[in-house]
Amino acid sequence: MEASSTWQDEGEELVEAGLRADAERNRQRILVAAEEAFLERGADVPLEEVAKRAKVGIGTLYRRFPTREALLAATSNERFLSVAEMSRARDADGDPADAMRQFLEDLAMNTSVYQSLAASLGTVIQHGTPGCNAITAEGQRLLQRAQEAGIVRGDVSFDDIICVVSGIAIAVEKDSAPASRVAHLVDLLLTGMRVR
Amino acid sequence: MEASSTWQDEGEELVEAGLRADAERNRQRILVAAEEAFLERGADVPLEEVAKRAKVGIGTLYRRFPTREALLAATSNERFLSVAEMSRARDADGDPADAMRQFLEDLAMNTSVYQSLAASLGTVIQHGTPGCNAITAEGQRLLQRAQEAGIVRGDVSFDDIICVVSGIAIAVEKDSAPASRVAHLVDLLLTGMRVR
DNA sequence: ACCTGAACACCGTTCAAGT
DNA sequence: ACCTGAACACCGTTCAAGT
Numbered sequence: 001m002e003a004s005s006t007w008q009d010e011g012e013e014l015v016e017a018g019l020r021a022d023a024e025r026n027r028q029r030i031l032v033a034a035e036e037a038f039l040e041r042g043a044d045v046p047l048e049e050v051a052k053r054a055k056v057g058i059g060t061l062y063r064r065f066p067t068r069e070a071l072l073a074a075t076s077n078e079r080f081l082s083v084a085e086m087s088r089a090r091d092a093d094g095d096p097a098d099a100m101r102q103f104l105e106d107l108a109m110n111t112s113v114y115q116s117l118a119a120s121l122g123t124v125i126q127h128g129t130p131g132c133n134a135i136t137a138e139g140q141r142l143l144q145r146a147q148e149a150g151i152v153r154g155d156v157s158f159d160d161i162i163c164v165v166s167g168i169a170i171a172v173e174k175d176s177a178p179a180s181r182v183a184h185l186v187d188l189l190l191t192g193m194r195v196r
Numbered sequence: 197m198e199a200s201s202t203w204q205d206e207g208e209e210l211v212e213a214g215l216r217a218d219a220e221r222n223r224q225r226i227l228v229a230a231e232e233a234f235l236e237r238g239a240d241v242p243l244e245e246v247a248k249r250a251k252v253g254i255g256t257l258y259r260r261f262p263t264r265e266a267l268l269a270a271t272s273n274e275r276f277l278s279v280a281e282m283s284r285a286r287d288a289d290g291d292p293a294d295a296m297r298q299f300l301e302d303l304a305m306n307t308s309v310y311q312s313l314a315a316s317l318g319t320v321i322q323h324g325t326p327g328c329n330a331i332t333a334e335g336q337r338l339l340q341r342a343q344e345a346g347i348v349r350g351d352v353s354f355d356d357i358i359c360v361v362s363g364i365a366i367a368v369e370k371d372s373a374p375a376s377r378v379a380h381l382v383d384l385l386l387t388g389m390r391v392r
Numbered sequence: 393a394c395c396t397g398a399a400c401a402c403c404g405t406t407c408a409a410g411t
Numbered sequence: 412a413c414c415t416g417a418a419c420a421c422c423g424t425t426c427a428a429g430t
Contacts, residue, residue: 023413046403057415062405119315122367153387159367160381167363171355174318185356191349192388219394242422253396258424 027064029054035075042115043072069120073127076117079110080131084138091142097151097190100142104165104186107135111169112178118169122162164189223260225250231271238311239268265316269323272313275306276327280334287338293347293386296338300361300382303331307365308374314365318358360385 019027033054037045047068051058065071083106091099111121125132139158146152168185172178215223229250233241243264247254261267279302287295307317321328335354342348364381368374 020412026414047405048403058404059406059416060414063413119366122370155380156384160384163367163381164360164363164384166366167360170315170362170366171318171359184351185359188352188356188360188385188388190388192384192386216393222395243424244422254423255397255425256395259394 023064026054026056026060030056030061030064030071031075034071038072038075038114038117043068043117043120044115047071069123070127072114072117072120073124073129073132076110076124077129077131079113080129080135083107083110084131084134087138087142096142096146096149100146100152101186101190103138103142104161104189105182107139108165108168108172108182108186109178111165112172115173118166118173121166121169125162161189219260222250222252222256226252226257226260226267227271230267234268234271234310234313239264239313239316240311243267265319266323268310268313268316269320269325269328272306272320273325273327275309276325276331279303279306280327280330283334283338292338292342292345296342296348297382297386299334299338300357300385301378303335304361304364304368304378304382305374307361308368311369314362314369317362317365321358357385 030050034050037050037053041049047061048058050071051061054061061071065074083103086106087099087103090102111118117124125135136158139161143152143156143158143161147154147156168182168189171185172182175181226246230246233246233249237245243257244254246267247257250257257267261270279299282302283295283299286298307314313320321331332354335357339348339352339354339357343350343352364378364385367381368378371377
């Protein structure tokens with residue numbers, strides 16, 4: 001998945017290596033337009049509308065983002081990066097269990113920013129963007145540390161967690177009080193993971 | 197949701213009341229065709245193909261099943277009924293915790309029979325068919341008994357359960373070893389619900 | 393009351409022509 | 412190398428005409 005593309009961090013922006021200047025400019029405009037369109041109309045918004053908002057031809061959009069998931073992964077990139085970073089910062093001086101809880105709540109909340117993004121979290125998370133990689137790395141790190149500390153059962157995998165977080169995010173998309181429901185469901189999951 | 201339609205149980209078959217004989221015949225053929233098509237091609241199969249297999253006009257399909265979810269609820273009806281019935285039978289002489297575990301595993305497995313049915317479990321379950329009602333009733337009964345016995349936390353709702361079961365079913369749809377994974381994830385959920 | 397399928401609308405995806 | 416948008420394919424949904 002996107003194995004051939006490489007990424008460069010330039011300050012806040014994510015830039016794909018080796019693109020001609022005009023192509024990179026178009027790419028950024030597509031990302032901005034997609035973010036807007038996803039927020040207003042959900043992850044199912046017609047890609048034609050994204051192209052129209054970005055003022056590029058539909059072919060250009062397909063050239064950069066061959067699938068809807070690739071586009072979703074790209075627009076989620078910054079959000080995912082910040083979730084991972086906040087988690088790393090928190091974990092330095094806090095309780096591992098609290099760090100895990102907060103990480104999962106953040107992930108679930110950030111997976112329900114667009115209507116119907118949650119259903120494809122499992123696919124999106126494997127897209128190899130820096131944000132996706134950061135989430136995976138941080139999640140696995142927290143999981144391993146918690147397991148070593150005996151706080152989490154040994155038979156729980158990161159995959160299991162992603163699956164249940166998807167379920168939580170799906171439920172929350174249709175919910176009126178997202179935040180408290182997320183907290184409740186994450187609590188359920190955490191208790192489930194804890195060794196008896 | 198289908199509030200105006202009434203249902204009659206006639207042996208194994210579910211028959212909608214007040215339909216002309218030819219209409220009821222068509223309805224049954226749509227159900228058979230839909231079941232086949234969903235199994236072979238997933239819950240996303242074009243409705244035109246279902247109509248073609250049933251040898252009815254597409255308009256007839258829309259007349260009986262105004263939405264895809266209504267059709268999914270109808271084809272899932274027998275499966276859901278049998279899940280609820282098996283659960284009731286089991287519960288009579290067994291351990292309440294085991295009854296709950298088996299019920300959740302059955303529900304998750306039967307929610308992943310068609311590719312991409314799981315994503316709409318939350319919507320489908322509210323469709324008022326006998327099967328959906330039976331699942332809801334049985335689930336709530338098991339939950340209440342388990343809570344009264346102090347086996348399950350008091351702050352868990354049936355909604356919470358449906359949500360996590362959806363997540364499990366979604367994960368399992370894409371999985372190669374469904375049965376064992378379902379068991380593992382249900383175990384996680386159950387431990388989560390248990391009072392500490 | 394019910395059935396049919398043509399007609400319309402909408403969206404995804406490709407690709408020939410152009411810079 | 413990159414962009415464009417017409418063209419094609421496909422699917423959902425409605426509705427006038429028919430039994």
